[in-house]
Amino acid sequence: MQLLNEAIIRHGRLLGQDIIKVDSFLNHRVDTRLLAAMGHALADYFKASSPTVVLTVESSGIALAAMTAYALGGLPMVFAKKSVTVVQSDDMVYAPVYSFTHKNQNVIRVDKRYIEKESRVLIIDDFLADGQAAEGLLLLCQKLEAEVVGVGIAIEKDFMRGGRRLRENGVHLKSLAVILSVQDGVITLQND
Amino acid sequence: MQLLNEAIIRHGRLLGQDIIKVDSFLNHRVDTRLLAAMGHALADYFKASSPTVVLTVESSGIALAAMTAYALGGLPMVFAKKSVTVVQSDDMVYAPVYSFTHKNQNVIRVDKRYIEKESRVLIIDDFLADGQAAEGLLLLCQKLEAEVVGVGIAIEKDFMRGGRRLRENGVHLKSLAVILSVQDGVITLQND
Numbered sequence: 001m002q003l004l005n006e007a008i009i010r011h012g013r014l015l016g017q018d019i020i021k022v023d024s025f026l027n028h029r030v031d032t033r034l035l036a037a038m039g040h041a042l043a044d045y046f047k048a049s050s051p052t053v054v055l056t057v058e059s060s061g062i063a064l065a066a067m068t069a070y071a072l073g074g075l076p077m078v079f080a081k082k083s084v085t086v087v088q089s090d091d092m093v094y095a096p097v098y099s100f101t102h103k104n105q106n107v108i109r110v111d112k113r114y115i116e117k118e119s120r121v122l123i124i125d126d127f128l129a130d131g132q133a134a135e136g137l138l139l140l141c142q143k144l145e146a147e148v149v150g151v152g153i154a155i156e157k158d159f160m161r162g163g164r165r166l167r168e169n170g171v172h173l174k175s176l177a178v179i180l181s182v183q184d185g186v187i188t189l190q191n192d
Numbered sequence: 193m194q195l196l197n198e199a200i201i202r203h204g205r206l207l208g209q210d211i212i213k214v215d216s217f218l219n220h221r222v223d224t225r226l227l228a229a230m231g232h233a234l235a236d237y238f239k240a241s242s243p244t245v246v247l248t249v250e251s252s253g254i255a256l257a258a259m260t261a262y263a264l265g266g267l268p269m270v271f272a273k274k275s276v277t278v279v280q281s282d283d284m285v286y287a288p289v290y291s292f293t294h295k296n297q298n299v300i301r302v303d304k305r306y307i308e309k310e311s312r313v314l315i316i317d318d319f320l321a322d323g324q325a326a327e328g329l330l331l332l333c334q335k336l337e338a339e340v341v342g343v344g345i346a347i348e349k350d351f352m353r354g355g356r357r358l359r360e361n362g363v364h365l366k367s368l369a370v371i372l373s374v375q376d377g378v379i380t381l382q383n384d
Contacts, residue, residue: 028273029306032258033266059250059271066224066255067262074225079251081220114221 001041001176003034004154005189008177018159018182026154027060027126038176039067042124042152045174047072049149051122053115055141057097057108057133058082064154065124072122078115080108080140093143097136100129108136112144119146128153128175131162138171155179158190193233193368195226196346197381200369210351210374218346219252219318230368231259234316234344237366239264241341243314245307247333249289249300249325250274256346257316264314270307272300272332285335289328292321300328304336311338320345320367323354330363347371350382 013021025031042064051072056065057080069077084106086094092109099106115121123137134151141148149172156163156175159182166173178190205213217223234256243264248257249272261269276298278286284301291298307313315329326343333340341364348355348367351374358365370382 023303024306028270028303030258030261030269030271031266032262032269035258036262036266059254059273062251062254063258063269066222066227066258069222070224070228070259074223074228077222077224077255078220079222081251111215111220114216 001038002192003037004177005192007031007034008155008179008189009187012187014182014185014187018157020157020179020182020187022155030063032063035063035067036071038064038154039071041176042068042122042174043071046122046150046152049122049172050120051075051149052120053078053146054122054124055080055110055115055137056124057137060127061125061133064126068122068124068152075122076114078110080110080137082106082108093140095136095139095143097132099132108133108140110140110144115141115144115146117145119144120149121146122149123151124153125151126154128156128162128166128173129160131160131165134162134166134171150174152176193230194384195229196369197384199223199226200347200371200381201379204379206374206377206379210349212349212371212374212379214347222255224255227255227259228263230256230346231263233368234260234314234366235263238314238342238344241314241364242312243267243341244312245270245338246314246316247272247302247307247329248316249329252319253317253325256318260314260316260344267314268306270302272302272329274298274300285332287328287331287335289324291324300325300332302332302336307333307336307338309337311336312341313338314341315343316345317343318346320348320354320358320365321352323352323357326354326358326363342366344368 054069246261345367
């Protein structure tokens with residue numbers, strides 16, 4: 001997606017060898033025009049898969065998931081909640097998620113009432129790196145006996161291999177921008 | 193706001209004496225049509241105050257803040273980040289927020305680059321009860337030397353007095369729905 005590629009090149013900040021901060025337009029300050037354009041692009045891409053609900057995980061996926069769900073005709077959007085410990089409840093399903101960024105293990109959870117069996121779930125997130133969050137969301141859907149029709153991502157870091165693993169496992173994955181490499185301060189993006 | 197009042201009466205669940213769960217349409221599963229309607233209502237209400245940026249705090253304020261900012265012509269939306277400890281950085285401003293729900297003290301923070309001095313800030317949140325989150329966001333704006341032009345809320349619990357305190361302090365506050373009382377399983381809302 002041209003607009004997003006331009007934002008990454010113009011506003012992405014490199015920290016160290018391979019960390020790209022996009023918090024000036026994506027996950028701390030959010031450019032809501034770009035956000036709406038991304039939501040529409042993901043909705044256009046996945047509408048043929050007829051999702052019935054959009055799922056993300058707090059916090060930074062929420063804005064994009066909301067825009068995408070709204071652009072899909074006003075679908076409900078569910079955000080999985082994150083906590084350090086399991087808050088036991090029979091109403092909930094749980095999945096572990098390890099964060100390489102924060103070097104800690106979280107548990108994510110969804111109330112069973114909000115994603116019914118046989119729902120057609122579109123998973124949305126802002127970032128796909130090692131794929132831990134996406135795999136946690138896939139596990140939640142499996143436990144909920146819901147069908148995942150696709151995974152839509154704003155920015156995929158191809159060199160972190162999470163996306164490759166999902167595709168190899170047959171997941172219908174669409175990333176609006178794909179970072180192929182970061183070397184010597186140069187970000188290389190996949191062409192549209 | 194009629195649509196929101198109806199959703200509270202129809203889908204709000206009472207827990208104990210005065211806890212109202214609205215997680216089926218507002219802060220776990222989100223009704224994105226209602227969300228867009230709320231965003232437009234807050235944008236219409238505050239557009240005369242000419243905000244230049246929308247500020248909220250993760251997580252459950254993000255979707256509404258994004259919709260409101262987009263409806264205000266694509267303003268940037270900033271969400272303050274929450275953590276248990278202060279991650280010291282000169283780039284950030286901090287404020288303490290005590291959560292009565294979770295009975296813990298958090299610190300919220302915003303990167304100084306993303307809300308410039310003299311910005312006209314519209315604060316948005318999903319809930320206003322005791323007012324701790326709103327007061328934390330007001331303190332951040334004070335530290336950033338930004339002007340708060342208003343505070344827009346989806347649901348205010350009048351009996352928790354946070355809203356009264358803000359109004360008494362001269363804050364321009366608009367809540368789309370106001371819960372006056374919850375007694376013996378009956379929710380009483382302020383009329384539009």
